[in-house]
Amino acid sequence: MTATKLDRDADLELVTIYEISKILTSSLDFQKSVREALNVMLTHLHMRHAMVSMVQGEGKLHVLGAAGVPFAVQEDIILDAESGIVGQVLKHGSPMVVPDITADPVFINRTGRDLSQCAGVALIAVPVKIGREVVGVLSVDRPPGASKPASFDRDVRLLSLVASLVGQTFKLHQAIAAERAQLMLETHRLQKQLQGKYDVENVIGRSKRMKEVFADVHQAAPGNSTILLRGESGTGKEAIAHAIHYLSPRSKGPFVKVNCAALPETLLESELFGHEKGAFTGATAERKGRFEMADGGTLFLDEIGDISSSFQAKLLRVLQEHEFERVGGNKTHKANFRLVAATNRNLEEMVQKGDFRADLYFRLNVVAILLPPLRERKEDIPLLVDFFLSRFNRENNRKLTITPGAVEILQHCNWPGNVRELENCIERAATMTRGALIRESDMRCQKGQCFSSVLLESSASRACHPVMDMPGTHPGGHTTFPAREPIQPQSQPVHFRDPITVVAAPARPAMPAAAPPDYGDDDLAEGSDAFVSERERLIEAMERCGWVQAKAARLLNLTPRQIGYALKKFNIEVKRL
Numbered sequence: 001m002t003a004t005k006l007d008r009d010a011d012l013e014l015v016t017i018y019e020i021s022k023i024l025t026s027s028l029d030f031q032k033s034v035r036e037a038l039n040v041m042l043t044h045l046h047m048r049h050a051m052v053s054m055v056q057g058e059g060k061l062h063v064l065g066a067a068g069v070p071f072a073v074q075e076d077i078i079l080d081a082e083s084g085i086v087g088q089v090l091k092h093g094s095p096m097v098v099p100d101i102t103a104d105p106v107f108i109n110r111t112g113r114d115l116s117q118c119a120g121v122a123l124i125a126v127p128v129k130i131g132r133e134v135v136g137v138l139s140v141d142r143p144p145g146a147s148k149p150a151s152f153d154r155d156v157r158l159l160s161l162v163a164s165l166v167g168q169t170f171k172l173h174q175a176i177a178a179e180r181a182q183l184m185l186e187t188h189r190l191q192k193q194l195q196g197k198y199d200v201e202n203v204i205g206r207s208k209r210m211k212e213v214f215a216d217v218h219q220a221a222p223g224n225s226t227i228l229l230r231g232e233s234g235t236g237k238e239a240i241a242h243a244i245h246y247l248s249p250r251s252k253g254p255f256v257k258v259n260c261a262a263l264p265e266t267l268l269e270s271e272l273f274g275h276e277k278g279a280f281t282g283a284t285a286e287r288k289g290r291f292e293m294a295d296g297g298t299l300f301l302d303e304i305g306d307i308s309s310s311f312q313a314k315l316l317r318v319l320q321e322h323e324f325e326r327v328g329g330n331k332t333h334k335a336n337f338r339l340v341a342a343t344n345r346n347l348e349e350m351v352q353k354g355d356f357r358a359d360l361y362f363r364l365n366v367v368a369i370l371l372p373p374l375r376e377r378k379e380d381i382p383l384l385v386d387f388f389l390s391r392f393n394r395e396n397n398r399k400l401t402i403t404p405g406a407v408e409i410l411q412h413c414n415w416p417g418n419v420r421e422l423e424n425c426i427e428r429a430a431t432m433t434r435g436a437l438i439r440e441s442d443m444r445c446q447k448g449q450c451f452s453s454v455l456l457e458s459s460a461s462r463a464c465h466p467v468m469d470m471p472g473t474h475p476g477g478h479t480t481f482p483a484r485e486p487i488q489p490q491s492q493p494v495h496f497r498d499p500i501t502v503v504a505a506p507a508r509p510a511m512p513a514a515a516p517p518d519y520g521d522d523d524l525a526e527g528s529d530a531f532v533s534e535r536e537r538l539i540e541a542m543e544r545c546g547w548v549q550a551k552a553a554r555l556l557n558l559t560p561r562q563i564g565y566a567l568k569k570f571n572i573e574v575k576r577l
Contacts (some may be wrong), residue, residue, distance in 0.1 A: 008526040013158050016044040020162055024321055028176065034065025034166065041162060042068050045155075047140045049113065050572040051374045053079055053086060054128065054136035061086065061137075066100040069111060069155050077111070086137045089125045093134045095160065097152045098123040101141075113141075120144035124152060125421040126159045127166045138163040178348030203239050204387055205379035211250040213240070213369060213523065220367045221247035226319070228304075228364050234420030238302065238373065244340055253297025256290050256337075261303035265311050273318075277327020291324055294337035304364065305345030305356065312357045319363050339364075374415040374422060376560065381411050384419060388426040391436075400430050402438040409443050413550065416452055448546050535570040538563075547575045 020037045027033045038050040052065040061076035079091055085107055089096050098104045101123050102115055109115060121141050128136035138159055142152070165526040203214070220227055221244045229237040238257070245255045263271060270280075272538060274289030290299060307315070318324040322330050341364050350356035374381070384406055393400055406429075415421050429442045444450045538556075545551035567574060 009154075012044055013154075016158070017161055017165075019044075021165055024165055028173070030170065030173045031064050033169065035067060037166070038065055038067035039164070039540050041140070041395075045158070047142055049111070049139075049141040051111070051184060052128070052136060054170060055081065055090070061090070064136075079110060080108075084110065085125050086139065089127050089137050090134055093127050093129070095124070095126040095156045097125075097156065116457060122152065124155050124159055126156060126163045128163045128170070130167050130171045131572065135167065135214060136163075138166060171577060180267060203236065203243060204383050205377065205380045206383060207372075207379045209372040209377045210380060216367075216369045217243055218247065220244065220369065223367075224338050226339045226341070226364060226366040228366070228368045229371060230347075230368055231342075231344060231408050232373045233344045234416055234418035235371040235373060236419055237344075237371060238300070240369065241298075241300045241302075241340045241342065245300075247284075248338065250338055254294055255298050256294040256298065257300040257302060258290050260301045261306040265308050266308070268311065269314065273314075273324050274333075275327035275328055276329040281324070283328065286326070289324075289326065291318060291322075291335045291337065295335045297337060299337045299339050301339065301341045303343060304341040305343035305347055305350065309355070309357065312360045316357075316360055316363065319360075354408065374418040378411050381422065382407055383411060384422055385426060388423050391429060392430045396430075398430070398436075399431065400436055400438060403440065405436050405440045406443060408516065409440055409445065412554050413445060413450075414553070416560075421452060445548075445550060448548055449552075450548070450550055534566075535572065538566055539572060540572060542567075542572070542574070549574070 019040050023037045023040065024033050034052050038052065042048055042050055048068040050067045051063055051069065053061045054064050056062050059081065061079040062079040063079065066077075079086055081087055085096055085098060088106070090277055098107055099122050100119070101107045101109075101113075101121055102118055107123065118141075121143055123139060123141055125137055125139040128138055140155075140159065142155060203210075205211075205213070217240060227241075227244060229240055231237055238530045241257070242255065245251060254550060258268075258271060270287070270289070272290050274287050274292060275283050277283060277286045322336065323334050325332055345356075347356055347365070351358050351361050385402065389400060389402060392398065410422070410425070417424070425444070428444065429438050433439075433442045440446055538552075541552045541555050542549075545555055549563055549567070550560050553560045556563065558566075566572075
């Protein structure tokens with residue numbers, strides 16, 4: 001054999017190894033990669049009937065790739081791992097060569113060769129190893145011909161290189177498959193955990209108002225209609241949005257949330273719609289927006305009432321057709337998402353004033369769920385106190401308890417900040433108490449330090465939706481002062497879930513309050529005796545309470561909204577001490 005032919009054969013073998021290595025590393029489909037690599041090897045080296053058989057989990061030998069064979073390569077072929085040439089290679093881990101398969105008794109024709117056409121055909125089988133462990137066999141048929149070397153050394157050496165590449169690729173694919181399975185298990189576990197965490201059953205509330213909210217959530221969640229959550233700040237709109245998502249058929253999809261009030265208009269547009277590369281300074285790559293990220297899931301737009309008028313127009317099409325263009329692009333994208341929006345604004349009033357588009361309002365206000373403020377479900381306050389104090393004890397390794405008197409004080413507050421303010425109040429009292437028991441004296445309102453009372457406004461200005469009638473007011477417009485019944489000391493502790501233990505506090509003297517006469521509109525005319533009497537009684541209560549409206553409201557058994565209305569009615573200027 002001349003030197004030129006040897007060089008040409010060496011170059012061909014080198015090119016073959018290079019092409020096979022490229023194919024094996026180009027796809028995550030192992031069987032497809034092996035089939036393509038075997039086809040290249042047969043074409044370049046003039047071989048036939050190539051197979052890669054790998055030992056699987058049950059110890060059986062599966063044909064994972066084949067080329068030039070008389071059977072369909074998609075079939076699941078299982079070979080005997082203990083007999084024949086393949087069994088010998090697996091057992092000893094060394095290459096084997098059968099010069100003529102028709103004359104060798106060890107050869108077993110298990111793949112349907114036509115032996116009448118196989119005279120002089122040699123079988124070469126080499127082990128596929130990962131480290132020192134034999135995990136499979138690579139076998140090929142070498143047909144007779146002048147180009148066949150007598151010793152098969154070059155073929156064995158070349159096939160061993162290919163088998164080594166196959167072994168490393170198999171190891172890599174095994175690692176990727178194991179990692180993918182682990183990620184899927186972890187994803188499934190986290191989805192279950194989130195579903196339990198944000199289940200509507202875990203939203204704290206046993207009052208009639210909250211039961212109505214839960215019923216609305218269960219009714220609306222299975223559909224695809226747009227949902228508008230309405231309620232004051234701190235009433236738990238995001239928790240309800242999570243519950244809607246995990247109760248819906250989209251629970252396995254993403255839950256994407258955006259606070260519309262936290263971003264300026266230019267950033268909000270890019271955040272929601274995404275942008276193309278070069279759309280603006282700093283846009284070095286294309287970026288998907290939240291609409292695309294929520295495809296197949298739920299998009300939660302919080303504080304939807306705070307977006308600008310110009311941006312409201314941009315939302316119309318995407319909310320109606322679910323079609324949009326990225327910033328700086330002209331290609332139309334579609335996204336299949338469910339919209340849940342939330343606001344603490346009075347959208348109807350904003351529409352009347354021209355601050356909110358009427359067409360956008362009607363597209364958002366499909367299914368409206370109204371979340372009650374905490375002052376309208378005070379029977380839930382003991383449950384919330386229990387939950388927040390339990391969490392504080394768990395996070396800070398404490399064993400704090402709270403007296404019934406302290407809980408009673410909390411139930412008489414009106415919480416302009418709703419559940420969020422109650423949470424902060426409990427955390428502040430638990431942090432600042434010097435013992436293991438939270439008493440009445442630990443409450444800020446008992447020290448004249450509850451400054452949130454100045455945030456209380458009239459019902460009409462605080463309402464998140466139109467207020468038709470204000471209960472507690474006389475039809476003529478004035479506020480009536482109902483008599484406050486004395487608070488009886490509790491002899492039994494308020495019952496909480498473990499580990500919170502609530503002990504009874506020493507009895508506090510009751511604060512009697514006489515019921516005022518029920519004056520009519522004419523009696524309360526400015527300058528009348530009844531007007532002067534009510535005004536003086538209100539001023540006396542405010543002075544006794546240091547001009548703190550919340551404390552005076554409790555003294556008169558009124559809500560802060562009612563006492564604020566009364567101060568306005570009787571033209572009483574609140575003193576700032």
